[in-house]
Amino acid sequence: MTSLRSITVGLGDSSSATGILDYLVRDDAHCWIRRGEGLVAFGEAARFTATGPGRFRAAAAWWQETVQAAQVDNPLGTPGTGLVAFGSFAFSKTSAHESRLIVPRVVVGSGASGAWLTFITDDGAAELSADRAQAELAGWLEEVSAEHSREGTDSLRAGQVSEEAYKAAVAAGVERIAAGGLSKLVLARDVVADLASPIATAQVLRELAARYHDCWTYSVDGLIGSTPEMLIKVEDNVARARVLAGTLDRANTHKIEGESDAAYAERVLAGSEKQQREHEFAIDSLTRKLEPYTSAMTSHSEPFVLELPNVWHLASDVSAELTLEGGRPPSSLELAEAVHPTAAVCGSPTETAGALIRELEQMDRGPYAGPVGWTDAAGNGEWGIALRGAVVETPTRVRLYAGCGIVEASTPEAELAETWAKFRPMMEALGLRR
Numbered sequence: 525m526t527s528l529r530s531i532t533v534g535l536g537d538s539s540s541a542t543g544i545l546d547y548l549v550r551d552d553a554h555c556w557i558r559r560g561e562g563l564v565a566f567g568e569a570a571r572f573t574a575t576g577p578g579r580f581r582a583a584a585a586w587w588q589e590t591v592q593a594a595q596v597d598n599p600l601g602t603p604g605t606g607l608v609a610f611g612s613f614a615f616s617k618t619s620a621h622e623s624r625l626i627v628p629r630v631v632v633g634s635g636a637s638g639a640w641l642t643f644i645t646d647d648g649a650a651e652l653s654a655d656r657a658q659a660e661l662a663g664w665l666e667e668v669s670a671e672h673s674r675e676g677t678d679s680l681r682a683g684q685v686s687e688e689a690y691k692a693a694v695a696a697g698v699e700r701i702a703a704g705g706l707s708k709l710v711l712a713r714d715v716v717a718d719l720a721s722p723i724a725t726a727q728v729l730r731e732l733a734a735r736y737h738d739c740w741t742y743s744v745d746g747l748i749g750s751t752p753e754m755l756i757k758v759e760d761n762v763a764r765a766r767v768l769a770g771t772l773d774r775a776n777t778h779k780i781e782g783e784s785d786a787a788y789a790e791r792v793l794a795g796s797e798k799q800q801r802e803h804e805f806a807i808d809s810l811t812r813k814l815e816p817y818t819s820a821m822t823s824h825s826e827p828f829v830l831e832l833p834n835v836w837h838l839a840s841d842v843s844a845e846l847t848l849e850g851g852r853p854p855s856s857l858e859l860a861e862a863v864h865p866t867a868a869v870c871g872s873p874t875e876t877a878g879a880l881i882r883e884l885e886q887m888d889r890g891p892y893a894g895p896v897g898w899t900d901a902a903g904n905g906e907w908g909i910a911l912r913g914a915v916v917e918t919p920t921r922v923r924l925y926a927g928c929g930i931v932e933a934s935t936p937e938a939e940l941a942e943t944w945a946k947f948r949p950m951m952e953a954l955g956l957r958r
């Protein structure tokens with residue numbers, strides 16, 4: 525095991541209109557950004573990978589050992605400062621995709637209490653000072669990535685699941701729900717973008733972060749996107765989640781004359797029994813799995829309508845006080861394992877839906893719909909669900925994923941159309957058309 529050393533220094537009030545996005549200038553950066561705040565990181569000081577059902581536990585154990593062996597100088601002590609690891613986890617315990625934690629070399633962070641800079645090294649003799657940290661950051665910022673020219677020759681093709689195969693899977697899913705044994709199932713598909721010139725990841729992420737500022741824009745080792753769904757966030761003794769399920773496309777509306785956007789979304793989305801049922805399964809699965817770790821939990825009694833540039837969603841925010849064990853709350857990684865996968869990305873009951881997804885989807889979801897985010901040494905962290913995203917497989921090949929909750933009232937055509945609405949954020953950021 526490498527022993528890491530780190531120093532964190534305050535960056536004063538370095539706030540600009542674009543905030544942390546000013547640092548998102550390299551395609552190889554890791555990031556976690558919402559509303560101009562978050563983390564941008566460069567380089568790799570350490571890495572852990574795992575597959576299988578024990579992937580979360582193994583990652584949590586590795587992180588604990590790494591933290592214990594590290595020498596950390598962090599006078600700030602707030603969430604996200606000091607030693608951090610970015611991570612992404614495979615959706616499925618049967619996936620061949622490697623789940624990973626990556627400790628970067630340099631992290632720039634910004635939050636409610638200001639901005640900071642962390643320098644991390646595995647060199648036992650390296651000088652740990654504010655000047656050294658600033659010099660390391662300057663070194664990473666010396667070389668910025670080019671933008672993508674978008675010559676119009678980029679193209680989109682079917683991935684592992686064609687449109688026809690997707691509709692057939694939805695129809696089969698509806699039949700299985702009607703036959704009993706499960707109430708909800710989430711089925712996904714992929715499309716592949718072939719780019720004429722290498723992807724300009726930083727440019728794509730900046731566009732996503734600027735447009736989807738209510739979402740969490742992420743980049744971890746080739747997994748990129750902007751998710752509207754927070755699986756679990758831990759800050760000291762409090763856990764929070766944003767549960768989504770139930771979707772209405774904003775590009776294809778059928779409003780009554782004079783009806784406002786908000787009134788239309790209320791009527792068609794919040795007023796739909798099918799969408800409300802889809803949402804109920806998702807919120808129930810999250811609260812049921814989180815409950816054993818909490819002493820008090822609050823959530824809205826009714827979901828609210830969340831407006832994003834591409835879709836409206838039914839959303840519920842959950843907040844919970846965590847129970848202390850041995851004086852400590854459970855870590856964000858432990859809780860991510862406990863609550864993943866919720867019925868927003870798997871179904872209900874979980875085991876039955878998971879087995880049926882493997883049978884009907886016929887694709888390895890890889891990191892799509894798995895937890896993506898970061899943890900700090902104290903166990904604070906944010907783990908979103910890797911939705912509205914893509915995997916950069918090669919510099920010119922990008923695989924996009926999207927899925928939909930299926931209930932007994934679902935129809936294949938409508939669910940197929942919904943996947944296109946969910947591909948839209950990435951397609952637009954990549955400059956792609958159907």
Ligand SMILES: C=C(O[C@H]1C=CC=C(C(=O)O)[C@@H]1O)C(=O)O
Binds near residue numbers: 768770771912929
């Ligand atoms: C599975 C996805 O979205 C989930 C999150 C929000 C709404 C959903 C829905 O209405 O089906 C999905 O459960 C996806 O974006 O690929």
